[in-house]
Amino acid sequence: WHHPDFGLLSPEQFLPAAEESGLIVALDRWTMGQGMRQMKWWKDEDVAVGRLSLNLTMQQIDQPDFMEFLVELMQQYDCDGSALGFEITEGQLMKNPERTIETLNQISALGIKIAIDDFGTGYSSLAYLKKLPVDTLKIDKEFIRDIPGDEDDMSIVKSIIALARSMRIDVLAEGVETEAQIDFLSKEGCALIQGFLFSHPKTAIEIPDLTSYWVKATNWR
Secondary structure, eight states, rough: OOTTEEEEHHHHHHHHHHHHHHHHHHHHHHHHHHHHHHHHHHHHOOOOOEEEEEEOHHHTTOOHHHHHHHHHHHHHHEEEEOGEEEEEEEHHHTTTTHHHHHHHHHHHHTTOOOEEEETTSSSHHHHHHHHHHEEEEEEEGGGGTTTTTTTTHHHHHHHHHHHHHHHTEEEEEEEOSSHHHHHHHHTTTTTOOOOOTTTTOOOTTTTHHHHHHHTTTOOOO
């Protein structure tokens, strides 16, 4: 967000205020609309961008009209569920796990993938985790940053990967910035990576060139 007085702010700087004030619901819905609108444009232009991942908060899940809003938005932009993913943080998930399970099952029924973000930081119950329609566990970047120098972080990451494998869930590492990190993750069987090693954030205009590069670099490793 480019603030008129404070300049460019990262999500960590303004999202907590949006959540506390209740503005997060309107902000989330605007973002969903803009994202699906952009996806439709890329689809119409034959630009293959993969899946659009959207953040989901507990405040959004608690809205009685959320599912109706989501379905209408998907219809408006001709957006198939297979092109979408929702990410909910582990901390958000544990605020009201029973309600969350119910809503996430409805979302999953639309063909939308579900990921638990910042996994390892929110003390989630395995009893609840096995009930969730989860497709991906995203390992929090706090555990990735000091790999391979920190033995404790490496042990935690290994445990999360093993847990995901046992539950037949994909695992994705966040915040990957070095070749040493990706070497460790590859050896441990983490197939999905996110981080500045591949790319910094790009504008919508820059994405087609970036996806073209990804296609050419598919077999780089």
